[in-house]
Amino acid sequence: MLSVARQPTGSTYQWSPAAGLDAPNGPRVFARPAVSTTYHVLVTSPTGCQRRDSARVEVLLRPAVQVSTHQVVCPGASALLQARSPVAGLTHTWTAYQGLAPTVGDTVRVRPATTTLYTVTTTGPGYCTRQDTVSIGVRPSLQLRVDVQPASQPGGPAQLTATSPVAGLTYQWAPAAGLNTQLGAQVLATPLAPTTYTVTATDAGGCQAQASVEIHPYYLLVLPNIITPNGDHLNDSFQVTLLPEPVALQVYSRWGRLVFEQANYHDSWGAAGLAAGTYYYHLRTVGGQRWQGWVEVVR
Numbered sequence: 001m002l003s004v005a006r007q008p009t010g011s012t013y014q015w016s017p018a019a020g021l022d023a024p025n026g027p028r029v030f031a032r033p034a035v036s037t038t039y040h041v042l043v044t045s046p047t048g049c050q051r052r053d054s055a056r057v058e059v060l061l062r063p064a065v066q067v068s069t070h071q072v073v074c075p076g077a078s079a080l081l082q083a084r085s086p087v088a089g090l091t092h093t094w095t096a097y098q099g100l101a102p103t104v105g106d107t108v109r110v111r112p113a114t115t116t117l118y119t120v121t122t123t124g125p126g127y128c129t130r131q132d133t134v135s136i137g138v139r140p141s142l143q144l145r146v147d148v149q150p151a152s153q154p155g156g157p158a159q160l161t162a163t164s165p166v167a168g169l170t171y172q173w174a175p176a177a178g179l180n181t182q183l184g185a186q187v188l189a190t191p192l193a194p195t196t197y198t199v200t201a202t203d204a205g206g207c208q209a210q211a212s213v214e215i216h217p218y219y220l221l222v223l224p225n226i227i228t229p230n231g232d233h234l235n236d237s238f239q240v241t242l243l244p245e246p247v248a249l250q251v252y253s254r255w256g257r258l259v260f261e262q263a264n265y266h267d268s269w270g271a272a273g274l275a276a277g278t279y280y281y282h283l284r285t286v287g288g289q290r291w292q293g294w295v296e297v298v299r
Contacts, residue, residue, distance in 0.1 A: 003028040010046040060128035072137035074207035078111040079136045090124035142209035157188035162199045169201045226296045229270040237270040250282040271297040
């Protein structure tokens with residue numbers, strides 16, 4: 001506001017130039033010039049006496065600043081905030097509503113937990129204060145799990161399926177040993193030794209999530225269809241080696257009578273007290289895998 005000290009009642013006031021003024025006359029005017037301007041006022045009293053005065057209004061320029069653009073990052077990843085200017089001697093102070101105390105610097109690295117709006121305030125001698133904002137978006141966390149369908153028969157593969165509520169993901173499995181493929185949401189695993197398979201899911205923005213599962217080789221090393229329990233220590237019992245978990249065994253006569261049962265079988269059934277002939281078995285692991293077949297007892 002430009003004002004003239006108290007003058008005699010009835011005095012008139014003429015301001016110039018008019019550019020940037022809300023009115024060209026009056027003892028008080030508001031000046032909003034676009035550039036620095038010297039304003040002159042001519043005061044004329046009721047008796048015709050005149051007096052001139054002037055006042056200069058300095059307009060400080062907003063400094064030219066180039067601020068980094070909006071970014072989207074993965075959960076837990078960092079982002080770089082930058083403010084660049086050809087003007088020397090400027091100070092850039094970064095703030096955010098949450099997660100960032102006032103930080104001074106042309107370049108600031110931040111790691112937002114959620115989408116955050118950052119403000120940079122630029123100050124410098126001879127310039128007015130300038131504020132710019134930049135938003136850093138954070139992608140949703142990927143949820144990923146692996147479902148396992150065990151092998152349905154000895155030596156068969158286990159089916160591994162990666163699932164996520166997020167559509168459009170790509171999947172890669174490792175290690176390659178024992179897999180029919182390393183790509184895709186569903187693979188078949190036939191490891192020769194206990195193996196931990198890890199699937200990495202990647203979304204369209206390059207964000208990743210991982211899930212792992214340990215798969216044991218579900219194959220029968222020995223599954224005889226004949227035993228000869230004659231005490232020569234050769235093929236005297238029904239020997240089943242099933243990895244990696246305990247197996248329950250049930251043995252039935254040809255007429256369906258249960259003749260042997262053991263929850264944690266240890267290769268001990270030798271058809272003791274039973275006649276020679278054909279018997280039928282059911283094998284079941286604690287994981288729910290089942291096999292059945294027949295074995296002949298020869299004496």
